[in-house]
Amino acid sequence: MNHSMRISASAVRTASLDAWRKLAPGLAIKSPVMFVVWVGTVLSFGMTVQRLAQGEPYGFALCTSLILFFTVWFANFAEAIAEARGRDQAASLKATRRDLTATLRNKAGQLTQVNASALKNGDLLVVEAGQLIPADGEIVLGVASINESALTGESAPVLREAGTDHSGVIAGTMLLSGHIEVQVTAESGHSFLDKMIRLVEGTQRQKTPNELALTVLLAALTLVFLLAVATLPAMAEFVGITLDPLLLIALLVCLIPTTIAGLLPAIGIAGMNRALAANLIAKSGKAVEVAGDIDTLLLDKTGTITFGDRQATAFLPLPGVTQTELVRVAVLSSLQDPTPEGKSVVKLARDLGDVTTLPIDAEFVPFSAETRLSGLRLAAAESSGKDSGFAHAFAYKGASDAIRRFALAQGLAVPQALDGIVSKVAQQGATPLVVVSQQRILGVIQLSDVIKPGVAERFAKLRALGVRTVMVTGDNPITAGAIAAVAGVDDFVAEARPEDKLALIRAEQAKGHLVAMVGDGTNDAPALAQADVGLAMNSGTQAAKDAGNMVDLDSDPTKLLAVVEVGKQLLITRGALTTFSLANDVAKYFVIIPAVFAASMPGIGLLNLMQLPDPQLAVISALIFNAVIIPILIPLALKGVAIRAISAEKLLRNNLLIYGLGGLLLPFAAIKLIDLGLNWML
Ligand SMILES: Nc1ncnc2c1ncn2[C@@H]1O[C@H](COP(=O)(O)OP(=O)(O)OP(=O)(O)O)[C@@H](O)[C@H]1O
Ligand SMILES: [K+]
Numbered sequence: 014m015n016h017s018m019r020i021s022a023s024a025v026r027t028a029s030l031d032a033w034r035k036l037a038p039g040l041a042i043k044s045p046v047m048f049v050v051w052v053g054t055v056l057s058f059g060m061t062v063q064r065l066a067q068g069e070p071y072g073f074a075l076c077t078s079l080i081l082f083f084t085v086w087f088a089n090f091a092e093a094i095a096e097a098r099g100r101d102q103a104a105s106l107k108a109t110r111r112d113l114t115a116t117l118r119n120k121a122g123q124l125t126q127v128n129a130s131a132l133k134n135g136d137l138l139v140v141e142a143g144q145l146i147p148a149d150g151e152i153v154l155g156v157a158s159i160n161e162s163a164l165t166g167e168s169a170p171v172l173r174e175a176g177t178d179h180s181g182v183i184a185g186t187m188l189l190s191g192h193i194e195v196q197v198t199a200e201s202g203h204s205f206l207d208k209m210i211r212l213v214e215g216t217q218r219q220k221t222p223n224e225l226a227l228t229v230l231l232a233a234l235t236l237v238f239l240l241a242v243a244t245l246p247a248m249a250e251f252v253g254i255t256l257d258p259l260l261l262i263a264l265l266v267c268l269i270p271t272t273i274a275g276l277l278p279a280i281g282i283a284g285m286n287r288a289l290a291a292n293l294i295a296k297s298g299k300a301v302e303v304a305g306d307i308d309t310l311l312l313d314k315t316g317t318i319t320f321g322d323r324q325a326t327a328f329l330p331l332p333g334v335t336q337t338e339l340v341r342v343a344v345l346s347s348l349q350d351p352t353p354e355g356k357s358v359v360k361l362a363r364d365l366g367d368v369t370t371l372p373i374d375a376e377f378v379p380f381s382a383e384t385r386l387s388g389l390r391l392a393a394a395e396s397s398g399k400d401s402g403f404a405h406a407f408a409y410k411g412a413s414d415a416i417r418r419f420a421l422a423q424g425l426a427v428p429q430a431l432d433g434i435v436s437k438v439a440q441q442g443a444t445p446l447v448v449v450s451q452q453r454i455l456g457v458i459q460l461s462d463v464i465k466p467g468v469a470e471r472f473a474k475l476r477a478l479g480v481r482t483v484m485v486t487g488d489n490p491i492t493a494g495a496i497a498a499v500a501g502v503d504d505f506v507a508e509a510r511p512e513d514k515l516a517l518i519r520a521e522q523a524k525g526h527l528v529a530m531v532g533d534g535t536n537d538a539p540a541l542a543q544a545d546v547g548l549a550m551n552s553g554t555q556a557a558k559d560a561g562n563m564v565d566l567d568s569d570p571t572k573l574l575a576v577v578e579v580g581k582q583l584l585i586t587r588g589a590l591t592t593f594s595l596a597n598d599v600a601k602y603f604v605i606i607p608a609v610f611a612a613s614m615p616g617i618g619l620l621n622l623m624q625l626p627d628p629q630l631a632v633i634s635a636l637i638f639n640a641v642i643i644p645i646l647i648p649l650a651l652k653g654v655a656i657r658a659i660s661a662e663k664l665l666r667n668n669l670l671i672y673g674l675g676g677l678l679l680p681f682a683a684i685k686l687i688d689l690g691l692n693w694m695l
C-alpha cells in the first residue's frame with residue numbers, strides 16, 4: 014500500500030475541479046454554515062449586478078461577492094483535497110483486487126474457472142501455490158504460506174491454517190506454497206476492505222455522531238448570529254445611520270464559524286486516511302472517532318502480548334510416574350488435536366522417541382475455550398459400561414484448574430506434588446497443561462511462548478495517554494502474573510472463559526469506561542462486538558472480523574496503540590480548530606462593529622482599537638482574513654494537531670491556550686495588516 018500522506022500535484026488538480034462541482038446547491042446545503050455563505054454570495058452578486066445596472070458604485074459589492082465566493086470555494090477545496098488524497102490511497106488497494114480469476118469447486122467436486130466478481134458467499138475455491146487469492150475468505154483445508162505485501166507492504170510471508178484462529182485470507186494476496194481450499198466470506202465489492210476504500214474515497218462517507226452534533230451546534234450558533242445581525246439595521250436606524258445590506262452580509266459571514274465548518278469534513282476524512290495509512294480498516298468513521306476516547310484496553314495474552322506460538326518444551330512427570338507413561342498419555346490426548354499446542358506435544362514426544370498411535374474407536378474431544386481441555390475418550394470402553402467393572406478409558410490434557418475439577422469429578426485423587434510442578438512452570442511465564450488418564454493425574458506438559466519485544470514501552474505510552482491496559486487470559490493466575498509483570502500491563506484477569514471476557518467488558522462499561530478489545534478467535538467475537546472499539550486481526554476468523562468494528566491488515570494486536578492515537582488526534586484536531594474558529598469569530602466581532610459604527614458614532618470610535626479608518630475597507634480586510642484562514646489551515650487539518658503523551662487535562666489546557674488565546678489575538682493583527690496593505694495599494 015502507498016503510505017505516502019503527501020499531497021500530490023494531481024490531487025490538487027482534481028480537488029480544484031471538485032471544489033467547483035461542490036458548489037451545486039444540493040451539495041452545498043450539507044454544511045448549514047457554509048450554505049449561509051453560499052446564499053450570501055448569491056445575494057451579494059445580485060446586488061453587484063443591480064448597482065452596476067443602476068450606474069451606482071459597485072466596487073465594494075464586487076469585492077465582497079468575490080471574497081465570499083472564495084470562502085465557499087476554499088471550504089469545498091479543503092474537503093476535496095482530503096478526498097483526493099483518500100482516492101490516491103485507495104487506488105493502490107483497489108489495484109490488488111482487479112481481474113482475479115478463481116477455481117471454483119462445485120458440490121460434485123468438479124473444478125471450473127470463473128471470474129472472481131461472480132463468486133458468492135459460501136463458494137468453495139481451490140488455490141494453488143503461485144496463484145493470487147481471488148476473494149476474501151477462510152481457509153477450510155490446508156496450510157498456506159502467503160505473501161500479503163500487496164496489501165500491507167510487509168514482504169515477510171505469513172502462515173494461515175484451516176481450523177485455527179488465523180485462517181483468514183484476503184483477495185489479491187499471493188499463495189506462496191501449499192494447496193488450500195478457501196470458503197468465500199465476502200462477495201466481490203462487499204468486503205471490509207471495499208467498504209474502507211469507499212470510506213476514504215468519500216463515496217460512502219456519513220457524518221459521525223460527533224460530527225453531526227458539532228454541525229448542529231454550529232448551525233445553531235449561525236442562527237443566533239443571523240438574528241443578531243438582523244436586529245442591527247433597526248439599531249443603526251435609531252442612531253441615524255442606514256446600513257448597507259452588503260455590510261450586514263459581510264458581517265454575518267465574519268461572525269459565523271466558517272473556519273471550522275469549512276475544515277470539518279477534511280478533518281474527518283484525514284482521520285480515516287491516517288487509519289488506512291496505518292493499515293487499519295475501520296468499518297465506519299465512528300469507530301475511529303470512538304477510539305480517541307478509549308480509556309480501558311483489554312488484551313488477551315496468547316498471540317497478543319506473546320507471539321502465540323505455544324510450543325511444548327518439556328514433559329514433567331509427577332513422582333511415581335515414568336516420563337514414558339506421561340508422554341504416551343499426552344500424545345494420546347493430542348494425536349487428533351489440530352491446535353498448534355496439540356501438534357507441538359506430538360512433535361516433542363516423537364523427538365523423544367515416542368511411537369504411540371491412535372487406538373481404534375477413539376472419540377476425539379476437541380479443545381474449547383469453555384472446557385479448556387482436549388483429548389480423547391475410548392468409545393469401546395464406554396460401551397462396555399460401568400457394570401462390567403471397567404472405568405471409561407480416556408486421555409486428557411488441559412488447564413490445571415480444569416483438569417483438577419475434571420479429575421475430582423471422576424473420583425481421581427489430585428497428587429500433592431502437582432501444585433509445585435504447575436507453579437514452577439507458571440512462574441517462568443510458561444503454560445502448564447496437566448495430563449490425566451482414567452487411572453490418575455500423570456504430570457505436566459510445559460508450553461512455552463515468547464513475549465513480543467517492545468510491548469512494555471507501548472503500554473507505558475498508552476498509560477501516558479490515559480489508557481489502562483488489562484490482560485485477560487484463559488491461562489492460570491501464576492502464568493498470567495508472570496507475563497503481566499514483564500509486559501507491564503496495569504492489571505490482569507486469569508482463567509477467563511469467553512463469557513468472562515464479555516462480562517468484564519460490560520462491567521467496565523457500566524463503570525463509565527470506554528473499552529477497546531483486540532481479538533482474533535471465534536470465541537473473541539462476542540467480546541469484540543460488545544467493546545466500544547473491537548479490533549480484529551486480519552489473520553483471524555471471519556466471526557471475529559464480523560464482530561469487530563476495525564480490522565488490522567498487519568494482524569498486530571499492539572496496533573491498538575495506533576488506533577487510539579489516530580482517534581485521539583482526530584478528536585483533538587477537531588477540538589482545537591473549533592476553539593480557534595470560535596475565538597476568531599469573537600475577535601472579528603470586536604474588529605468590525607466599531608469600524609462600521611465609528612464614522613457616525615464618535616463614542617464607539619474609542620472602541621475602534623485597530624484604528625481602521627474606512628469601514629468598507631475594514632470589512633473587506635476582515636472578510637479576506639476569514640476566507641484565507643481556511644486554506645492556511647488545510648495542512649493542519651490534514652496532518653492533525655501533534656499529540657504528545659500528556660494527560661487529557663493538560664492537553665486541553667495547552668490547546669485552549671494556543672488555539673483559544675491565539676485565535677482571539679490573531680485576527681486583530683492579521684486584519685490590521687491586511688487593512689494596511691489595502692490602504693497602501695489604493
Ligand atoms: N490444545 C489445547 N488442549 C488443552 N488445553 C489447552 C489447549 N490450548 C490451550 N489450553 C489450555 O486452555 C487455556 C485457555 O486457552 P485459550 O487459548 O482459550 O486462552 P485464551 O482465553 O485465548 O487466553 P490467552 O489467549 O490470553 O491465553 C490455556 O491457558 C491452556 O491452559
Ligand atoms: K467566520
Ligand SMILES: [Mg+2]
Nearest residue numbers: 313315316534
Ligand atoms: Mg487466545
